[in-house]
Amino acid sequence: MELKNNILKGGIHYLTSDYKTRNSNRKAHNGMDFVGPNKVDDIVAVEDGIVNFTGYDSSGGGYWVSIKTNGIEHRYFHLAKNTIRVKKGETVKKGQVIATMGKTGNATGYNVHFAIYNKGYQDPKPYLMNDNPFNLNKEPENNFHTFLKGVQQALNVSVTELPNQETLNKTITLSQTKNNKHPVVKVLQAYLQSLGYDLGKYGIDGIYGPQMAKIIKEYQEKIVGLKGNLVDGVITAKKYTWQKLLKLS
Ligand SMILES: [Zn+2]
Known part of the structure; x- marks a missing residue:
């Protein structure tokens, strides 16, 4: 899958599970899962922002990082233990490595679960496919x-x-x-x-x-x-x- 805003450092992403809202016969999936060409790829920030959270989610997300850009959180889950390279409050740049892919929490294998949270979970696709989706430092x-x-x-x-x-x-x-x-x-x-x-x-x-x-x-x-x-x-x-x-x- 070709992205404008990479999650994996190498820029090659295979989508293994798409975002789904809850309906009658399917469980919701509040983000998108990607694997890369290597078993464990480095994960990068999709946009400039400020680290909002790093830690462990016991409800299945495993180790995760949240970065906030203009009030919108981009969240990265199932990170490998002890690989998170950013701290809460730190400013990060688009493309900066934040952690390494893992399978912590409720993950079937090595993958990153990427989610967008803005007063609730949203489909991450527009944030990955568009230019400057967070409206950063750029305006008509x-x-x-x-x-x-x-x-x-x-x-x-x-x-x-x-x-x-x-x-x-x-x-x-x-x-x-x-x-x-x-x-x-x-x-x-x-x-x-x-x-x-x-x-x-x-x-x-x-x-x-x-x-x-x-x-x-x-x-x-x-x-x-x-x-x-x-x-x-x-x-x-x-x-x-x-x-x-x-x-x-
Ligand atoms: Zn997932």
Whole structure:
């Protein structure tokens, strides 16, 4: 099976069991099982993300890793014991080896059970067959233009086709306590959602709450490349996060 986003390092995948939802005569299978050309192949991350979990699942998954990208988990099961090479909280790159194929848990033989979890299990196929399925760091240009226009209107600066210094100079600090209901928050939320970020149960509500702070932390770490104390969930006036959002850095 030819994949756009590899799970096995060598890039050769044989599908041994497909994703199936539960129906009257068949048991559900909440992921896809693959074997590679070798008995034990290295398993790689299908997309950039942050390690969300590593450990053992006693209900049949065996050793497994979960990586989170824009709120969506990609999960890898039946890993060989003592081969997990990533730790919770660590940033991983697409194609990076995360573990070695095994048959731990309820596995009939060496294989990887790959699953997508996003408020429930989903068919992994679109995540394996499409370009940039997690919407990472890439968006249709019109989303950005809508965003830029919205920011400029909300900040009361001249509306231009392109981001500029004047816009950056007028940016304000946004946090859970500062300007948390400013009109620009709504514009920002719509944009972040278009990039694939999960706004949580309140959606685009125009309020800079805990979920916004969480998303911004993720954005700061993953997209802006900030580290340590700078990953604060606050969009400081004229600083790095605004610069990145406005494509000025
Ligand atoms: Zn399976």
